[in-house]
Amino acid sequence: MKPWKALDITMIALFVAFMAVGANVTSFLVIGGVPVTLQTFFAILAGLLLGKRLGSFAMVVYMLVGLIGIPVFAEVSGGLIILTKPSFGFILAFILTAFIVGLVAEKKQSIPNFIFSAFIGLLINYIIGTSWMYMAYKLWYLAPSGFTYQLLWSWMAFPLIKDVILTFIAGVVGYRLYNSVIKKSSLQVHFHSDSTHQKFDQRKLNR
DSSP: OOOOOHHHHHHHHHHHHHHHHHHHSSTTOEETTEEOOSHHHHHHHHHHHHHHHHHHHHHHHHHHHHHTTOSOBTTTBOSGGGGGSTTHHHHHHHHHHHHHHHHHHHHOOSHHHHHHHHHHHHHHHHHHHHHHHHHHHHHTSOOOTTOOHHHHHHHTHHHHHHHHHHHHHHHHHHHHHHHHTGGGSTTHHHHTHHHHHHHHHHHHHHO
16 A cells, blocks of 8 residues: 555545535534535545545544544534434445445546446445434434334435435536546545556566
8 A cells, every 4th residue: 555645634634624514514404303414425526536545534534533522523513422313324324435436436537437436425325324314213213203214215305306416516526626636646646556556467467
C-alpha cells in the first residue's frame, strides 16, 4: 500500500466536513424518526472522486469523529448515543457505499459507469440503512402500532425520490470533477492503483 500524501489527508478531511454539512443542512425535515439529509450524495461522491480506499476511509473517519462526541451527525448531534438510534444503520452504510461506488467507478472512467456506480451505492445505502432501522424499531426502539417492513419503506419514499435525483447529479458531477481535478492530481495514483499494478504485471509477463 502506498503511503498517503498531504493531499489525500486533506481530501479525507474535506469529505468529513461535507458529510457534517450534508447531515444538517436539511435535517429539520424528519420522516419516521429519520432526518432528511444530503449525506448519501456526499458518500457517493466520495467513492467516485477518492476511490474505494480513500472514499471509504473518509466515511470511517466521519463516523469516528461523531462517535467521540463532535456534533457532525444529523440535528447537530454526536456521541455514542447514536449507536442506539434507528438511523445509525445509514452511517454504517456510508462506509460500504463509498467503497463499492469507488470499486465500480475504478473499473472504467466513463459517465455511464459513474452514474451506474452511484446508483449501486444508493441501493446499498438504502437496503442496509432501512434494514437496520427496521431491526432497531423491532428490538430496542418503540415501534408504532402496525409497524411493518413495508410501512418503513413507504416512509423512505420521500427521501428516496430526493436521493435518486441527487444520485444522478452525483454521477454527472463526479465524472466532470474527476476529469477536471482528480485526474490531474496525485489522487489518481490511488484511484488507478489496481489497474496500474495489473498493467505493470502484464508488461513483465510480455518480456
